[in-house]
Amino acid sequence: RKEVEQDPGPFNVPEGATVAFNCTYSNSASQSFFWYRQDCRKEPKLLMSVYSSGNEDGRFTAQLNRASQYISLLIRDSKLSDSATYLCVVKQDYKLSFGAGTTVTVRA
Amino acid sequence: DVKVTQSSRYLVKRTGEKVFLECVQDMDHENMFWYRQDPGLGLRLIYFSYDVKMKEKGDIPEGYSVSREKKERFSLILESASTNQTSMYLCASSLSSDSPWPQHFGDGTRLSIL
Numbered sequence: 001r002k003e004v005e006q007d008p009g010p011f012n013v014p015e016g017a018t019v020a021f022n023c024t025y026s027n028s029a030s031q032s033f034f035w036y037r038q039d040c041r042k043e044p045k046l047l048m049s050v051y052s053s054g055n056e057d058g059r060f061t062a063q064l065n066r067a068s069q070y071i072s073l074l075i076r077d078s079k080l081s082d083s084a085t086y087l088c089v090v091k092q093d094y095k096l097s098f099g100a101g102t103t104v105t106v107r108a
Numbered sequence: 109d110v111k112v113t114q115s116s117r118y119l120v121k122r123t124g125e126k127v128f129l130e131c132v133q134d135m136d137h138e139n140m141f142w143y144r145q146d147p148g149l150g151l152r153l154i155y156f157s158y159d160v161k162m163k164e165k166g167d168i169p170e171g172y173s174v175s176r177e178k179k180e181r182f183s184l185i186l187e188s189a190s191t192n193q194t195s196m197y198l199c200a201s202s203l204s205s206d207s208p209w210p211q212h213f214g215d216g217t218r219l220s221i222l
Contacts, residue, residue, distance in 0.1 A: 002150075004150070008148070041216075042215070042216075043198060043213035043214060043215050043216050044151070044198070044213050045213070046211070046212075087150070087151070094139075094156065094158070094164075095153065095166075096153070096211065098143075098150040098151035098152075099150050100147075100148050100149055100150035101150065
């Protein structure tokens with residue numbers, strides 16, 4: 001079983017729509033959680049950390065459910081520039097475990 | 109701004125060759141990492157280093173070795189390249205284990221083994 005699982009998508013949404021997706025993780029001892037964004041043929045870049053109480057960064061909202069071991073990302077008022085693959089990342093001690101990514105395509 | 113530089117964006121080598129991938133970071137980060145990324149599998153950790161001359165195996169170290177002689181430089185070595193090592197290789201660095209741990213990635217090296 002993969003340590004971090006994501007729906008690969010793609011999620012195809014019109015501009016202005018809201019899109020949300022989850023990831024699940026298998027290790028209950030995981031300590032920290034992140035969403036990274038990766039554009040086609042580019043390196044992953046940190047989008048936001050995910051805190052237990054949930055957190056927002058502009059149009060992006062991340063939630064953590066430790067009991068059910070899942071993390072979610074919601075994007076409001078989608079922009080064309082939001083088109084990317086979103087990687088769910090889970091940390092325990094030194095180690096980061098990456099999901100395979102969820103692809104989001106925002107169309108005009 | 110953190111800069112992680114990988115020596116090549118694209119590389120083509122032959123089976124059996126010894127291949128060196130170089131990575132340099134300019135922010136005095138303690139930790140450096142090598143991953144490979146394959147479709148549907150996500151990033152998988154090959155090796156990491158938390159200090160000069162220190163190295164630890166990741167999830168898939170077989171067929172690879174690493175070298176960290178200087179803090180800013182972390183090299184990945186394919187001792188005898190094989191076709192199943194064709195992949196995108198990403199180097200990353202981070203400040204320390206105590207930090208919130210954003211990892212900063214290089215642009216990646218797309219390696220093809222023929």
